[in-house]
Amino acid sequence: MISNQKLFSVGDFNFRLQHLLIIGVLLLSISINMLMRSGPASYGQELFEFDPFFNYRATEYVLDNGISSYLEWTDVKTWHPFGRDVSETSQVSLHVTSAILYQLFGFNTTLYDFTILLPLVLGSLTAVSVFAFVRVIGGTTAGLFAALIFSISLPIISRGLIGWFKSEPLGLFFGFLALYLFVSGIKINKGKISFLKLFAAGLFLSLGLSAWGGILFFLLIIALYYFTLPFIKHEKNFVLIAVGVFSLSLIVFSSLFERTTSLFYAKGIVAVIGYAGFTIILPTVFVIISEIIKKFSSEKTKIRNCLIFLTSIIISGIAIIYSGLVTLPSFRYLNAINPFLTNNDPLTDSVAEHATTSVTLSFSFLSIFIIFALIGIWFLFSKKTIIVKNNMRIFALISSLVAIYISSSFIRLEIFASVAVIILGSIGLTILLQKILEQNNHNLTKLVFPFVIIITFCFPIFLPEGNTFVDWTDFPPSVLSGAGLFPHYFSNDWIDATSWLKENTPEDAVIAAWWDYGYWITTLSERTTIIDNATLVDWQIAKMGLTFITTPEKSWHILNSHYTTDVSDYIDDETIKALGGTSEDEFLRDLQTSLLYKQELIESDIYQDLTIDDKNLVDNFIIQNGLPTCVTITKSEAKKMGDGTLEQSCNPLTKGMDADYVLINIIGERFFYDDIPLYTLEGGGDESKKHWFAQISKHQSSKFVQSDQISPTPYFMENTTLGKLIPFSIIKYVEINTGRTFDQYQDGLIPVYVNDIKLNDIDDPFFLVYASPSFYSNESGAFVSVLIYKINSDYQP
Numbered sequence: 001m002i003s004n005q006k007l008f009s010v011g012d013f014n015f016r017l018q019h020l021l022i023i024g025v026l027l028l029s030i031s032i033n034m035l036m037r038s039g040p041a042s043y044g045q046e047l048f049e050f051d052p053f054f055n056y057r058a059t060e061y062v063l064d065n066g067i068s069s070y071l072e073w074t075d076v077k078t079w080h081p082f083g084r085d086v087s088e089t090s091q092v093s094l095h096v097t098s099a100i101l102y103q104l105f106g107f108n109t110t111l112y113d114f115t116i117l118l119p120l121v122l123g124s125l126t127a128v129s130v131f132a133f134v135r136v137i138g139g140t141t142a143g144l145f146a147a148l149i150f151s152i153s154l155p156i157i158s159r160g161l162i163g164w165f166k167s168e169p170l171g172l173f174f175g176f177l178a179l180y181l182f183v184s185g186i187k188i189n190k191g192k193i194s195f196l197k198l199f200a201a202g203l204f205l206s207l208g209l210s211a212w213g214g215i216l217f218f219l220l221i222i223a224l225y226y227f228t229l230p231f232i233k234h235e236k237n238f239v240l241i242a243v244g245v246f247s248l249s250l251i252v253f254s255s256l257f258e259r260t261t262s263l264f265y266a267k268g269i270v271a272v273i274g275y276a277g278f279t280i281i282l283p284t285v286f287v288i289i290s291e292i293i294k295k296f297s298s299e300k301t302k303i304r305n306c307l308i309f310l311t312s313i314i315i316s317g318i319a320i321i322y323s324g325l326v327t328l329p330s331f332r333y334l335n336a337i338n339p340f341l342t343n344n345d346p347l348t349d350s351v352a353e354h355a356t357t358s359v360t361l362s363f364s365f366l367s368i369f370i371i372f373a374l375i376g377i378w379f380l381f382s383k384k385t386i387i388v389k390n391n392m393r394i395f396a397l398i399s400s401l402v403a404i405y406i407s408s409s410f411i412r413l414e415i416f417a418s419v420a421v422i423i424l425g426s427i428g429l430t431i432l433l434q435k436i437l438e439q440n441n442h443n444l445t446k447l448v449f450p451f452v453i454i455i456t457f458c459f460p461i462f463l464p465e466g467n468t469f470v471d472w473t474d475f476p477p478s479v480l481s482g483a484g485l486f487p488h489y490f491s492n493d494w495i496d497a498t499s500w501l502k503e504n505t506p507e508d509a510v511i512a513a514w515w516d517y518g519y520w521i522t523t524l525s526e527r528t529t530i531i532d533n534a535t536l537v538d539w540q541i542a543k544m545g546l547t548f549i550t551t552p553e554k555s556w557h558i559l560n561s562h563y564t565t566d567v568s569d570y571i572d573d574e575t576i577k578a579l580g581g582t583s584e585d586e587f588l589r590d591l592q593t594s595l596l597y598k599q600e601l602i603e604s605d606i607y608q609d610l611t612i613d614d615k616n617l618v619d620n621f622i623i624q625n626g627l628p629t630c631v632t633i634t635k636s637e638a639k640k641m642g643d644g645t646l647e648q649s650c651n652p653l654t655k656g657m658d659a660d661y662v663l664i665n666i667i668g669e670r671f672f673y674d675d676i677p678l679y680t681l682e683g684g685g686d687e688s689k690k691h692w693f694a695q696i697s698k699h700q701s702s703k704f705v706q707s708d709q710i711s712p713t714p715y716f717m718e719n720t721t722l723g724k725l726i727p728f729s730i731i732k733y734v735e736i737n738t739g740r741t742f743d744q745y746q747d748g749l750i751p752v753y754v755n756d757i758k759l760n761d762i763d764d765p766f767f768l769v770y771a772s773p774s775f776y777s778n779e780s781g782a783f784v785s786v787l788i789y790k791i792n793s794d795y796q797p
Contacts, residue, residue: 022140026128029147033124036152036473037161043476043490045116045163050478050516050533052165053523055094056115058086062099063111070095077528078518079536080510081563081658089534093210094170116162119169123160126169127151129176130422136183137392138427141434146426149372152461153418154469155365163477168415171212178205179218182246183395189238195245202249209254217406217416219279221399222246226283228398230290230306232391240291247284251277286313365414367460367469369421373400376428388427400424429453479520482784484667485684489782493772497663497786498524500770505661512559512659512791514548514686514693515541521663530657539579539653545693546571547657548686548722549704553797555721556765560791561656568654578698581653659791662766664725666785668753670777679728679753682710683782687726690716711751725766725789727775728753765795 040048047053062070071092075084098118106114127147135143150156160169178201185197205222208215226243233239286309293309294302363370377400380393388396400420407417436449460469475481476490501511502525510528511521518532531541547555554570561567568576568584576583667683681687691701691709701709704716717723717730732741733749742749760768766789775785 018140022144025144026131026147029127029131029151030124032148032151033127033157034120036157036469037120037123039161039470039473040475040477041162042474044480045113046477046479047112047116047165048161048163048477049166050483050519051167052115052163053479053519054533055091055098055165056112057519057523058090058095059098059102059115060111061086062095063102067096067099077522077526078532078534079540080528080530082537082652084534084536089536091167091211093174093207094167094212097170097207097211098165115165119160119164119166120162122169122173123157123164124151126173126176129173129180133176133180133183134423134426136180136187137396137423138388138430142426142430144426145429146422148457149369149422149425150418152457152469153369153422154367154460154472155414155418157469158472159412159415161473167212168214171208171215174204174208174211175215175218178202178208179222179399182222183392185246186233186242187389187392189235194238194242198242198246199249202246202251203253205250206253206256214413214415216279217403217419219250221395221402223279223283224398224402225395226287227310228394229287230294231303232394236291236294240288243284243287247280250280282313286310366417366421368456369425369460371456372425372428373421374424374428375432376400376424376426379428379431380424388431396423396427479524482665482667482683482685482786483516484782484784485688486667486669486782489784491774491784493774493784493786494520494665495524497770497772497788501525501527501661501663501788504770509660510658511661511663512544512547512657513663514544514665514689517663517665530659539581542579542697543571543653543657546575546697546699548693549690549697549699549716549720551719552721552724552759552765556791556795556797557656559657559659559662560765560793560795561658563652563655563658565656566654567656571654575698576653579653582651584651584654661769662725662789662791664722664787664789666726666728666787667783668728669782671780677755677778678731679755680750681726681728681753683784685784686722687712690722693722706745707747711745711749713745721766724758725787727755727757727768727771727785727787729756729758759789762792763795765792765797766790767792 047056058070061073065073071087073086075086078084098115101118102111102114109117127150130150131143131147133143134146156168156172159166160172181197181201181204185194185201188194205215205218208218229239229243290306290309293305297305366373377397380388380397400423403416403420403423407413407415407420433449433453436445439445462468462470475487479494480490480492482491482494498521501509501521505525505527507526508528510530511525512530513521515531515533515535518529518534521527522529522532531537531544535541543558547558550558550570557570558567566584573583665685666681666687667685668679668681668687669683670677670679672678688710690704690712694701694704704713704720705711706713711733712723712730717726730751731754732743732752733745734741734752735748736750741752745751757768759766768787769790770786770788772784772786774783775787777783
């Protein structure tokens, strides 16, 4: 009664004490969010990880050149010499929305600082969207619990830290907002208001899809919920209009973005609609046909007939998939659908966040909230639960169970397990609290229960020692740690190295480095890179891996040669074929045959009598079917070649990489013995990726690493390009427990290195021109060394 007391009125709205409580809890949730997400700021105000640097650069391009120019932008500073169609391959709504927000709220801050703070603000404000969404399902109390659980949900926080200017913060904000509008619009028929909400839900979900591919999860649960509507909703006219409004809104707004258009309009038989379009259109058609079936069925048979129709759709879908008529999506999407699939692609496996999750890791991420979620499932399946209406109960169960299932695929998707815990845990706590407060003779329980809840909420923040939720957010931005394995080490080595590149190399210089560092180099040094974190062309990444594990002479030929020059003599035919390419000899034979065919056709009377348009059609057909096809990089190959022609990119795997510098990142620890600096490597830099370079370029890693999959072999140190670029040599192998030293590797031994610059002469194929400050430091402990080598164009093999 006290909570319902009116405090004041604004028009027809009465502001009551309970509203003050709601505002207070939401402000608390936002504050906790900001505190939890601010951990990396104590080490320095920098963007986090890799992708944020490209997103910052793309947002800057929008501000400097306008949206229309951005939509036509081919970024020639990436994926040299092919470039990148930005609007087709990146998160358009993230860049455009951020540019608009900066113009509105940037004030006197720099864009760089604004993009550092934006994820913190968006991630924290998402708590309000979560509250609104869960409130519609389970009531105000459940919404407040959901906001609080969201504020300390580790998988969500860890992918929305300060500086995490990536897809997830904005995507989740749009996603939860879309879910709120959808469930609010479809829960009860409120006429135009419901339809407006559903229309807006389609808009925000399309924005979310453009910002983050993970929003397909929200689309999936809505699609699955569609299949239940004929069985649980009996307002046939409302259901038909509601479903039509949302689906049409989603498809129309998604067509505004190239990235989501490619999801909705794909090649092949899923034909014109693509996988995402198929996901929403098929359930929409099911709802419409089911309502027609119900109209012409008796009261007793209408449910049965709808079930028969649904079963026929499922069986037909399975048959079509197994028939091979439908091209399946990429592995990461298939793996989300079927977590039991195994992957043999080393490029995918090399990404840490693609590792398979485990029960132990899941418990570390979700902690005590798993118990709340189990209580929620129990109550939702209980017939005695009346606080949640049946249609919302079904939506909550679909959302949660699908989220739990998908999250079992790999670590990155644990974020969806948090979504399940938020929904189930908040509903479970609400129903449990309600049942306790309904008891008449348990005053002590009523008094103690709130304190128990508060304590359990605090558990993951303070326990276990050294592995709390706060500990998981206490580490420096990656650009300061070098993306290494030392949790609290940070330095300015990468900032200094990219500044050196910017100030001491030509503006058109091309930098060869592993894809991990591509965005840092392009954004901070404003220099062109060959591969980067977009991982658009697998064979180009594999070719870069090959240059690191082959001999310095072969690497020099591959890296130094122009991108139209044949270097297949330095890449054996077996490797070329393993990477999906065609040997140059075979390519040229096919080309010659096709050119002769084309010449005969052009000289024929039939060709001469054609109109210009028809001749162009024939020429295009010959290029696509008669001539060996060029590798398609993105949407418009010719444009990406700059002043070059399309033919110059034909069979590009066998061509040079046209680089000017090679950059490597070495991370390790330094210690002193009798004032002599000694080193251990394997700190997460390029020295730790030897086996990935080998596997990605289709070579046996055992040739390059010892049985521990870490220590380098003598062959690697003496014969490979990376072995020569690493300015350290092994002096001894140490048994860590006893301190005994050995001259040869044995299982369990750790290699110890001394400083040894091997390529530093102008007669070498590569010579060192820059080493970051930590390389020359005399301090003990972790270090990050960014080393830049000039490719010697005057080298004589």
